[in-house]
Amino acid sequence: MHRSRLHVVLLDSPAQVSDAEVSFWAGALGSTPEVEEGTPFTVVAPLGSGMVLAHQRLGSGASRVHLDIETDDTEAEVERLEALGAERVGEYDGCVHLRDPAGLLFCVVPVQSEDFAEHATVWG
C-alpha cells in the first residue's frame, strides 16, 4: 500500500529568462513568489487543495510545463505508472523522470509537502 497525489505544476525555463518568468506569473495570478533558497525552485502561487504552481530555473534545456506527482513510495508509484503506460527515462536527486503516452515529461518525487496525507490517494 502506498499513496500519491498530483502536487506541482512546474514552469521550467532557462536561467536567463527565469526572473522574468517568475515575475510574470506572480503578476498574472496576483501572488507573492517564494524562492526556495539553495534550490532552483520558486513557489509562484498556491493553486488550492495543497497544489502549487512553481518555477524551476534550468541549467540547460528548453522551456516547458511539467507535472510532479508526490508519493510516499517512489518505486511503487513508478511501477504503478509504468503499468498504466508511462516510460521511465531517468532519475535525479531522488526524483524519477518519466514520459507519459504522449511523450510529455513528468516526475515522481518523494513527499515534500506537509499536507500530503490530506490530499493523497491510497493505492494497492
Place this chain on the structure above:
Amino acid sequence: MHRSRLHVVLLDSPAQVSDAEVSFWAGALGSTPEVEEGTPFTVVAPLGSGMVLAHQRLGSGASRVHLDIETDDTEAEVERLEALGAERVGEYDGCVHLRDPAGLLFCVVPVQSEDFAEHATVWG
C-alpha cells in the same frame, strides 16, 4: 474592472495518442474522465479550488502542457498580461493565445465554469 483566474492545466496531444493519454492520467490520478461532446476536450480530473486537469485532442502539433486563464473580459485581461510581459500570438474561437517570457504558450479564455466568481481575482 475585470476578473480572472487560472482555471485549466491542459495536456495537448496528437489525436493518435489521445485515448492512451487520457486513460493514463485518469489512472494515475484515480479519476473518471468526462468527454465534452462535440469538442476536442476531456476533463481528466478536478484539481481542487475549481481548477481542472483536462486534455485537448490536437489536429496537428506536438504534445505539450499549457495553462488556461479564465476571464470575464478577454481584451482587458490580455492587455494586463501583455503589460506584464506576455506576447499575443493569435486567437481561435474566442480564446487568445499568448507566450509568456519563457516562450511557453498559454491561453486566455472567456468564463466557462460555474464557480468562476468564487475563485477569480478582481483587477483594476
